Amino acid sequence: MVPIVLGIAGGTGSGKTTVARAIVERIGVDRIAYLEHDAYYRDLAHLPLEARRQVNFDHPDAFDTNLMVQHVRDLCAGNAVQKPIYSYTESVRLQETERVDPRPLVVVEGILVLEHEALRNTFDVKIFVDTDDDIRLMRRLRRDTIERGRSVEHILGQYEATVRPMHLAFVLPSRRHADVIIPRGGRNQVAINMVADSLQRRLGDDGP
16 A cells, blocks of 8 residues: 655644644554654754854755655655654754654655645645744744753844745745645644544544
């Protein structure tokens, strides 16, 4: 059976990961191969640390999306892949990788996964998670201070300089490619249930 490929996009802090996790919980973690776009950031080990901090991580060029496309295709062909592991604190790709085995459902998640045509064309179902800008900013502030050790000043400066402009230039326009738009992110349980139910029917069962 050829896997179903689900793409989940949306702005930073929109609730993409929450939506993805809710779907994983409904379908069953043992039946899903999960690829997050953030793992495919280009390795910046050749740059000094301060220079890495200046890179625009919200631009499509920051990602090695061609590698992700190949990994999705490999999973669909029944082959395991070695997903990169990225250090957000050092902005480098680690030598270690994570093995991802083929599963009936492949979930691909990230802010720009609907922007890249070749990646988008691998998806059977395309979702865009749409959340108000102020909510997204608050979530990013919380995440980056707690999980990535960044200062509020740094986060707000980055948001103004790159995150918001790239959202308007690339992320938001990719919404037009979505089959389903989920407002309010992970709080929209009705929409999440509808998507999960549809996927379960396509997988030919009633759940995990």
